[in-house]
Amino acid sequence: MKTNTVNKFLLISIDCWRFDALSRTNPLFNTPKFDMLTQDFSLAEKFFVPAPATRPSHTSYFTGLYAFEHGVYGQTYLKMFEGIPNLFQIFNDAGYHITGRSERPEVFRFLDFEPFITAIDPNAEAQHLGSLEDLMRQLKQPADVPQFCFLHFWYTHGGYGMSGIPGAPSLKWLVDNDRIDEALRIYYAAATHILEFKLVEILKQLQLSEWAVFIFGDHGEGICKEITDHGGTLNQNVLHVPLLAHIPRVRDLTFPDAPLSAIDLFPTITNLAGIDADYQGYGQDLLSPSEIDSFGPSGRLILSELDSLYGIGFLSKNNLEMPHHRVTSRTTVDNVEINRYSEGVRLWSLTDGEHLYREDEETGEFVYRHVLSGEDLRCEDPDRFRDAYDDILMNSNYQHLQARDATAEETEILEDRLRDLGYVE
Ligand SMILES: [Zn+2]
Known part of the structure; x- marks a missing residue:
């Protein structure tokens, strides 16, 4: 040691x-x-x-x-x-x-x-x-x-x-x-x-x-x-x-x-x-x-993600009493997809420590605010954050895990994103 x-x-x-x-x-x-x-x-x-x-x-x-x-x-x-x-x-x-x-x-x-x-x-x-x-x-x-x-x-x-x-x-x-x-x-x-x-x-x-x-x-x-x-x-x-x-x-x-x-x-x-x-x-x-601290002039940005497509709660009797073998994937029980949540969203945010940029993945709506005061601010350059988010997704060394386990819908979202970015035709 x-x-x-x-x-x-x-x-x-x-x-x-x-x-x-x-x-x-x-x-x-x-x-x-x-x-x-x-x-x-x-x-x-x-x-x-x-x-x-x-x-x-x-x-x-x-x-x-x-x-x-x-x-x-x-x-x-x-x-x-x-x-x-x-x-x-x-x-x-x-x-x-x-x-x-x-x-x-x-x-x-x-x-x-x-x-x-x-x-x-x-x-x-x-x-x-x-x-x-x-x-x-x-x-x-x-x-x-x-x-x-x-x-x-x-x-x-x-x-x-x-x-x-x-x-x-x-x-x-x-x-x-x-x-x-x-x-x-x-x-x-x-x-x-x-x-x-x-x-x-x-x-x-x-x-x-x-x-x-x-x-x-x-x-x-x-x-x-x-x-x-x-x-x-x-x-x-x-x-x-x-x-x-x-x-x-x-x-x-x-x-x-x-x-x-x-x-x-x-x-x-x-x-x-x-x-x-x-x-x-x-x-x-x-x-x-x-x-x-050496992340270059634009600095480090920290990612947070929310996916509530299947809901926001977990501690139900149904989950707690279900035998482990019945969970057949991340989103299926006995090979049947679990229930969708009608108000489900997919959001991501990036922060430089002082400001938070948040975007709704489906609608593109965004907010930009001060972390400590919570005050909403005008965002001059949302593309800075969108590009940084894409970089994080695309440069991850764990993409093979997503490719192996992704659901059809997740694969579709990823392919759309790659298409938007010009990675695939
Ligand atoms: Zn908690």
């Missing part, structure tokens, strides 16, 4: 954790214990997720690939393209002790890494009422045991613990009735609970001098006029999330000025571990900032 490699990794995903749900970015946030424990963690200020939903986003974190490359285009796509390495499998093959725990493990059903993720508390029926003790026992392996650990907190999702409170308003009602501040207070309270109780209790029991720790959102939450939750469109509040990182023996980790993506974690982590994963995606090693 090289002297600068790390062999204990902890990845913590907080569902719906958006950029302002943190004391460093929001003075309303009161998390003194969490702040003390993470004071030497670095915050990435321009960090974005490739998809606005749990399944495609985590698949990107674990594979380093964009949604169009790993195949989980949207929340309801059932499977990934075949044969893509994921962090769990890679670290398992490298002899690491693997711990994968989630407050909602079912959400990962049918994905390649599903077998690695179980409930945080195997004895609890409702995970948010469970204990962290079983999980902590897993994390306390002997010092020489290499470890890869993933934790996923769900309490910050959806009702934020509001359901069951008599007379509690719905978040949508609050947003629709100009009571966004009240909605935010409820959401922030749920995030505070995870940071200031659960994460504090976990982090304070670890020898942080040995562990590389990454804390991130899988996507944010709208809580604004355009979107209340997530998953329905590519909104800046949904795509812009915090990333806190702590690397042993690396002091004052400075993130590049360029925009960063969840897909950057895969090369960062495998490089830190000294594992050659033959990675050929667009992700960049966050510990080599000079390479990320």
Whole structure:
């Protein structure tokens, strides 16, 4: 092992954790214990997720690939393209002790890494009422045991613990009735609970001098006029999330000025571990900032995608109780295509970290806005983004996976695009 490699990794995903749900970015946030424990963690200020939903986003974190490359285009796509390495499998093959725990493990059903993720508390029926003790026992392996650990907190999702409170308003009602501040207070309270109780209790029991720790959102939450939750469109509040990182023996980790993506974690982590994963995606090693900042005069643009052609929800009884063998492809069950969603869309967006350009793939309608303020701006040159998007699609080193597994409709969309670009007659 090289002297600068790390062999204990902890990845913590907080569902719906958006950029302002943190004391460093929001003075309303009161998390003194969490702040003390993470004071030497670095915050990435321009960090974005490739998809606005749990399944495609985590698949990107674990594979380093964009949604169009790993195949989980949207929340309801059932499977990934075949044969893509994921962090769990890679670290398992490298002899690491693997711990994968989630407050909602079912959400990962049918994905390649599903077998690695179980409930945080195997004895609890409702995970948010469970204990962290079983999980902590897993994390306390002997010092020489290499470890890869993933934790996923769900309490910050959806009702934020509001359901069951008599007379509690719905978040949508609050947003629709100009009571966004009240909605935010409820959401922030749920995030505070995870940071200031659960994460504090976990982090304070670890020898942080040995562990590389990454804390991130899988996507944010709208809580604004355009979107209340997530998953329905590519909104800046949904795509812009915090990333806190702590690397042993690396002091004052400075993130590049360029925009960063969840897909950057895969090369960062495998490089830190000294594992050659033959990675050929667009992700960049966050510990080599000079390479990320050298993207030429127009700079790096980060892609996000939304495909809701089959819907935006996944956690139905139908999906959770269906035996694995019945899923015959990414979009079929028993070789029959799953139901279409009448309001389904395909959107893509690109960001330079400060501005977000979003386009509807079918209508060509676009918006251009400021990431932090959400203010709509005039876009002088949409073709700059359209060309950059085409470049990303066309230069992907994983096109063979799409070609092998694509549905007839996907093939048609790709062929149309190639025709438009003059690649084929
Ligand atoms: Zn999620």
